[in-house]
Amino acid sequence: MDGQTPWWALSPLxxxxxxxxxxxxxxxVLCSLPFGIGVAWLLxxxxxxxxxxxxxxxxxxxxxxxxxxxxxxLILLGRRGPVGAWLFDVFGVxxxxxxxxxxxxxxxxxxxxxVRAIRLSMESVDRGLEDAARTLGxxxxxxxxxxxxxxxxxxxxAGVILAFARSLGEFGATITFVSNIPGETRTLPLAxxxxxxxxxxxxxxxxxxxxxxxxxxxxLAASEALARRVAAxxxx
Amino acid sequence: MIGDASRPVLxxxxxxxxxxxxxxxxxxxxxxLTALFGQSGAGKTSVVNLMAGLARxxxxxxxVDGRVLFDSAKGIDLPPERxxxxxxxxxxxxxxxxxxxxxxxxxxxxxxxxxRVYDFDRIVDLLGLDPLLERxxxxxxxxxxxxxxxxxxxxxxxxxLLMDEPLASVDAARRDEVLGFVERxxxxxxxxxxxxxxxxxxxVRLADTLVLMSEGRVAAAGGVEELMxxxxxxxxxxxxxxxxxxxxxxxxxxxxxxxxxxxxxGNRLRVPRIDLPEGSPIRVRIRARDVSLSLAPPERTSxxxxxxxxxAEVGAGDGAQLEVxxxxxxxLIARVTxxxxxxxxxxxxxxxxxxxxxxxxxxxxxxxxxxxxDGA
Numbered sequence: 001m002d003g004q005t006p007w008w009a010l011s012p013l014x015x016x017x018x019x020x021x022x023x024x025x026x027x028x029v030l031c032s033l034p035f036g037i038g039v040a041w042l043l044x045x046x047x048x049x050x051x052x053x054x055x056x057x058x059x060x061x062x063x064x065x066x067x068x069x070x071x072x073x074l075i076l077l078g079r080r081g082p083v084g085a086w087l088f089d090v091f092g093v094x095x096x097x098x099x100x101x102x103x104x105x106x107x108x109x110x111x112x113x114x115v116r117a118i119r120l121s122m123e124s125v126d127r128g129l130e131d132a133a134r135t136l137g138x139x140x141x142x143x144x145x146x147x148x149x150x151x152x153x154x155x156x157x158a159g160v161i162l163a164f165a166r167s168l169g170e171f172g173a174t175i176t177f178v179s180n181i182p183g184e185t186r187t188l189p190l191a192x193x194x195x196x197x198x199x200x201x202x203x204x205x206x207x208x209x210x211x212x213x214x215x216x217x218x219x220l221a222a223s224e225a226l227a228r229r230v231a232a233x234x235x236x
Numbered sequence: 237m238i239g240d241a242s243r244p245v246l247x248x249x250x251x252x253x254x255x256x257x258x259x260x261x262x263x264x265x266x267x268x269l270t271a272l273f274g275q276s277g278a279g280k281t282s283v284v285n286l287m288a289g290l291a292r293x294x295x296x297x298x299x300v301d302g303r304v305l306f307d308s309a310k311g312i313d314l315p316p317e318r319x320x321x322x323x324x325x326x327x328x329x330x331x332x333x334x335x336x337x338x339x340x341x342x343x344x345x346x347x348x349x350x351x352r353v354y355d356f357d358r359i360v361d362l363l364g365l366d367p368l369l370e371r372x373x374x375x376x377x378x379x380x381x382x383x384x385x386x387x388x389x390x391x392x393x394x395x396x397l398l399m400d401e402p403l404a405s406v407d408a409a410r411r412d413e414v415l416g417f418v419e420r421x422x423x424x425x426x427x428x429x430x431x432x433x434x435x436x437x438x439x440v441r442l443a444d445t446l447v448l449m450s451e452g453r454v455a456a457a458g459g460v461e462e463l464m465x466x467x468x469x470x471x472x473x474x475x476x477x478x479x480x481x482x483x484x485x486x487x488x489x490x491x492x493x494x495x496x497x498x499x500x501x502g503n504r505l506r507v508p509r510i511d512l513p514e515g516s517p518i519r520v521r522i523r524a525r526d527v528s529l530s531l532a533p534p535e536r537t538s539x540x541x542x543x544x545x546x547x548a549e550v551g552a553g554d555g556a557q558l559e560v561x562x563x564x565x566x567x568l569i570a571r572v573t574x575x576x577x578x579x580x581x582x583x584x585x586x587x588x589x590x591x592x593x594x595x596x597x598x599x600x601x602x603x604x605x606x607x608x609x610d611g612a
Contacts, residue, residue, distance in 0.1 A: 131290050132329040134316035136343030137392055146342070150333050 010207060016183055017191035018211055024099055024187055025167035028106035029114075029160055036111060036159060040118035041144065061173075062112040069108055070176025077101065077177075101178035102185045106167035114163040121155020122148060153230045161223035165216055188212060243302065245396065245428045246270060250286055250296030250306075259283070259452040267444025269422055271460075272432045274449035274472060280432045281326075283449070284398045287430070288323050289316035301395045301428065317346075322389030322397040326404045328381040330373035336384050337369040343392035353393040354425070362424065363387045363417055379410035383417060390425070397421075400432045418442060436473055440464065440481055440521055448472045464521075465567040467551045467559055478559060479523035480569045486516045495540075501565030506540045507595045524559055524571035526593040531580055533589050541592040543568065547584050550577060562590050 010018070042048070043055055061069050077084040078096050087093045095101040125148055133143040149156070171189040178185040180194070192208045195201035244264040252259045259279045272280040285291040287298055289305065292313065298306040300321065305314050330339050344356065360366055363383045373381060382402050389397060399418070403411045415438065422429060422442075433439050439446060439460070446463045448455040450472050456463055463469055464481040484500035489509065498505040498518065505520070512518065534542060545564030552558075558577050562568045568590050572582070582588070 126329075128325065128327065128329050129331060131288075131316070132323065132325060133331075133342070134290070135288050135319075135321065135323040136388065137317045137320075137346035138342075139315075139317055142346075147331060 007203060008207065010211075011204065013182065014191065014204060014207060014211075017186055017188050017208070020099060020102075020183070020186065021168055021188040024102045024106055024170075025164050027100075027103040028110060028167040029164045031103070032107040032111055032114060032163065033156075033160065036114040036118055036163070037149070037156065040115045040122055040159075041148070043115070044119045044122040045148075058115050059112045061109050066109060066170070066172025067176050070105060070173035073101075073105055073108065073173065073177040077104065095178075097178050097181060097185065099178075099184055102170075102174050102187060103167075105173040105177045106170040107163075109170050109173050110163035110166040113166055114159040117159035117162055118152060118155045121152035121158070124155075125151045154227050157223060157226050157230060161219055165219050168212070168215060168219075244299075245301055246430065247297070247299040248283065248287070250283075250293035250298060252282065252286055252291065252293040252296075254282060254291070257282075257452060259286075261449070261452070261454055263447050263454050263457040265445040265447070265457070267459075268426070269429045269431055269443050270445045270447060271439040271443035272430065272447050272449055273436065273439045274434065274455075276434055277451075278434075278449040279452040280434075280449055281400050282452075284323070284400050284430065284432055287319075288321055288398060289314060289319050303395065320392070320395050322392055322394035324382070324385045324389050324397065324399040324402050326401045328373075328378075328385040328405065330376075330381055330384055330388070332373055334373075335369070336365065336371050336373065336376070339373065339384055340365070340369075340388050340391055343388060347393050351393060352391075354390055356391065359387045359390050362420060377410070378406040379414050382406055382414050386417065386421070390421070390427070394427070397427055397429045398432075399429060401434070402431075403433075403435070403438065415441065440519070461519075465561070465569065467549055467561050467569070470551065470559065478569060478571065479521050479526075480567055481519060481521050482566050482568075484518050484520055486510065486512045486514055486518060488514065503543050503565055504541075505592070505595065520595050522568060522592055522595055524569040526595075527562075527568060527570035528591050528593070529560065529562070529570050529572055529576075529580070529582065530589045530591060531586075534591060537591065539591040539593060541595075543590045543592070545588060545590060547582055547586045547588055549584060550582060562588060564590055568592075 039058055043051065074096065075081050077087070079085065079088060079094065084096060087095065095104055129147050129151070130143050133147045138146060169189055170187070171193070174185065174187060175190060180186050180190050186194070188208055188211065192205055195205035195208065244266050245268070247264040249262040250259070257279070259282050261279065261283055272283060274280055282291065286293050287300070287305070293306065293308065295308040296306065297304070297308070304312050305319050306312060331342065334342065340356070340360070344352065360369070363386060365383060365387055368376065368380055368384065373384070376384065386402070403414055406414055419442065421427065431442055443460050445457065446460045447457045448463060448469060455472050456466070456469055461481045461483055464473060464479070470478060482500050484498040484505060486496060487499045487504070488497040490497060490506070494509045495506045496508070496510045498507060498520065507520070510518070543564035545562045545568065547560055548563045548567065549561040550558060551560065553574070556573055557571050558574050560570045560572055560577070560582060562570055570590055576582070
């Protein structure tokens, strides 16, 4: 922010925020993907008591204020919270006020989007093909990995991209749950927020906005390209 | 594989409910190829799904080749993957994300090597799949898809093959080709087949044992010749193509006039030349509309085939036409106007001459066991 550096050069604080955001989003998506696929399959293919409740719970972060999600996480996963205390006692892990907590907040907020995309894709897989696989000697788990999952790959991909983008943008739950600690939990949106609250922060805010837009566009383009490849593989 | 002719290939006695549709089916079959025939909605596909384990009966028992697949009384219910039945679906159901080769290998690789009955190359050869191996299912025609589906099912070394209207999504022009593959399969591999169809021509051409289904129940089960010649089953077997099915033997070739002489029940039947050696068994269908009746022996007629016999039964009805079952040593069905029945005084016992105008050849060999004996 001194006169010597060009206007577009990122300050160390900004680079840090971007790198942190990418790391948080990546881990959020990676860790929630197996659960996302599992829950999507349960909702798409199974009938069980309490299904409506599970579905509601999964979709809750989509409709409640993010601050509420952050607060609930804080209560559950805080040092003295029921889950947080257990995590600390058993594994010696603290998530509150760390980047891991930020990843958890992002994952929870992005989970409904991920599940929704995968579930819709799985529902469109012809059950007849799954039946055929059974008659050909495949067990239910084998059918899932050899037929259902490959055929819902476009949805899994869409879910991953959506969840990644949503994680990059996560703000409310993150700031409530893990606060706004530079280098630890100050992700891109939080850094942007700080700039907007600081006199003379416009240039930094502008750079981060550009970065955010570029990241989003790259993610979209990547998903388009991948989706086309997957479609070509499953249809032609 | 199934040597003992007296042991049923298949025993089914099940009750099931699909929404408002109730199915109560009971039959057994000793034939190598058992056809389930009936109008759509009769419950044919449901029976096949119950056999495959894709649907569950409320109660009952399913035994294939001496192996109990389902028995509600004993609490047996094998999952589909352990029933070892091949299933060729109406819509083929090939996996769109796999090549033809990987579709074919999908079930095969799940069978332990020691239990594999058919060699990959042999099946590929039998069904002519070699040019298709590297292609994707989406680029195949209906007939090609069905051939791949048949191969895929066979390569799981099944104890029995279920085929649910395999010709439904095949162009009319290619149906004969697929039927030919089914015939080759039963003759060369000797695998028992349950074949679902609502097309009587397919059934007569292929089947040894016929199971007629109507509204979720078995209306009749038995040999093809026997059932096809019963007037009371007409409403189910269909009126338009009504006719008698007769097991005959090739007797002689008349090269001068390009005719072949067949023999059935002591009668001589001349048909346009068929390229088969003397003594070959053959199944022919004589359609009711191609048979007319006369009280006196016809003279100076162009009809080559005239059989003397007695009327066994006059079908019921108040339409313009009636079906008349004539016993000429074997049963023959004639379609005549109700007016003629009245004018000629046709009644059971009346001595008549049946004139056969043309003959449909349904199968060039009666290869399976059961039918030849049943029909004679």
